Amino acid sequence: MTTAEPRTAEPPAASAGGGTAVGPAGRPSGPDPIRWPDIAAPxxxxxxxxxxxxxxxxxxxxxxxxxxxxxxxxxxxxxxxxxxxxxxxxxxxxxxxxxxxxxxxxxxxxxxxxxxxxxxxxxxxxxxxxxxxxxxxxxxxxxxxRRPRAQLNTPGGSRDNISHHYDLSNDLFALFLDETLSYSSGVFRSLPARWDLLADAQHRKIDRLLDLADVREGSRVLEIGTGWGELAIRAAARGAHVTSLTLSAEQRDLARTRIAAAGLADRVSVELCDYREARGTYDAVVSVEMIEAVGAEFWPVYFRTLDARLAPGGRAALQAITMPHDRMLASRSTHTWIGKYIFPGGLLPSTRAVAETMRDHTGLTVDRREPYGPHYAETLRLWRERFTERAWEVEALGFDATFRRMWNFYLAYSEAGFRSGYLDVQQYLLTKEAAAR
Incomplete structure (x- = not known):
């Protein structure tokens, strides 16, 4: 397993996770009012x-x-x-x-x-x-x-929003993710899932997406949203040439390290680049749980980018978390707990919103859509249990008790969304018509 280099834990008040104020005899005296002003306030x-x-x-x-x-x-x-x-x-x-x-x-x-x-x-x-x-x-x-204007996913705003979550610490994510460092739903052979099968489930998810996009020897692949590089590694191992885009400097650096360790640096380029700045054409575009960070205002731009970057006859494979259309409409302008503390600027689309945006703004066709929400509930359970088991290591990284309670709530809240059926996750195949002869 290749992870971030271990760091010496910083004093809690100076860490990425913030600090917990300490009272007499070293006992915690509540949330740090500087790091957590709205929690500490009466x-x-x-x-x-x-x-x-x-x-x-x-x-x-x-x-x-x-x-x-x-x-x-x-x-x-x-x-x-x-x-x-x-x-x-x-x-x-x-x-x-x-x-x-x-x-x-x-x-x-x-x-x-x-x-x-x-x-x-x-x-x-x-x-x-x-x-x-x-x-x-x-x-x-x-x-x-109301959703703060500062969270609008302009190119500058997107960088800030992504950094808020993904630049917390590679070491933090490595504590609860499996060895593939995949931060999206796996596809299990059967449910309920087991921790020792999570890496296989993540590879199965990635391989399904690469198969949908018909990634093979010589394919030119654009990945929008690098994560920590596992999809790029598996695509390059098939003989593809991959350009992968991320807005997280922490993810870029670790992804490059992992790709080099796999001996595939000559086939993969990881760039700190907004999807709107991508250039060139590709045989395949793959994007895993990226649309959730785009924002409704920019969904047309996102899908037009997929259309523009795909060569005629190309295929795009997407993985997207979705919510019911009526609830999406009700919440699209609302500031939420997830938006404030976990994913600023984020909004889950509905399957209807995806279909309508594709129809109205691109020449792409939705060729296939496969939901598998129960697998995400199990993926989240495994992450949550792992996070809880290793809470002392999270603390050693400098993340305080309020952060750990927040993170547990986030993982439980997300798992509950999938267990209730309120949330779902989809794999999409989008196709582009070949050029006429």
Missing amino acids: APRHGPRTVIAAAVVRRALKQLPLRVRFADGTELGKGGPVIDVHDPGAFHGRIGAQGLIGFGESYMAGEWDAPDLVAALTVLAAHAAELVPAPLQRLRALWAP
Whole structure:
């Protein structure tokens, strides 16, 4: 396994993950207010938004197959996975102030918990469309936080957004990913999955995409979104010549190291380059879970780029996480917890949005689409369990307790999305008509 060179752990307050303030006798005294200002700040406990949030939340919870236990002894729900609300005032106050961002921040602050976090979040994901009453849904533009303009995926904005997540630390990702360093869903032979089969599942996913794109000896391949280089390595091992684009300097450097170690540096070029700046034509374009970082405003540009870079008769293979079309429309302008803390500027498309964008802005044809969401749920479970098992190593890298709690919530939240069917993942084959003779 080729990973990043080990680093000496920095003092937590200076690290990429931020720091946890330390109180008397070295005991943690809560989130660092510099690194985590919105978590460290006291939750608003009074006012009309808090009162309304409490009423809406309690009304929703009464109808769900959950068991929600409040610190005052109140219990709500019809039974099922348990949620313990340790500080009801703060819990309702954060939701009243920030909606679903507040829900996630309340978890990060330790104001609520769940013995089985994935199970509890799966129930909430399955009922996402029903949690907010229809009248309030229609007024979403008035109460939901708006996506910050600074997160718009312009060329400069995209670099900042990608760096926020992927330049955290190669060592961090190496702690919970398998030896292929693949940060996308694998394809397993059977479910449930096992950790020792994850690398094979990642290779199976990559090989399916390369087969869809008909990558072979002599193929000219453009990869949009390098990751840590595994797809480029396997494409080059087939005899292809690969140009791979990334906006993450950390990923580029490690991908180049891994490609050189595989003896394939003469066949692969990894460039720090925005997809909009790509030039030339290729027999195949491959892009794995990149469209999620493009932003709805730039989906037409992204697909036009695929069209422009493909030679006549070429094939593009994409892997994309998708969500229901109505929920995508409702959330496309909304600032979310994932957008604030994990993937700024990100938005999952719907299969309908992909089809309509392709139809309206390109000459490409959707030749095939294969969903396999349950495999992503299992991939995420394996990552989450690995992350939890190696939490002390994450801490040694300088990532504080608030970061680790945030990351656990992110992995559980994502897994719940796939387990509930709210999220799915697709492999697409796009084709371009050959030039007329």
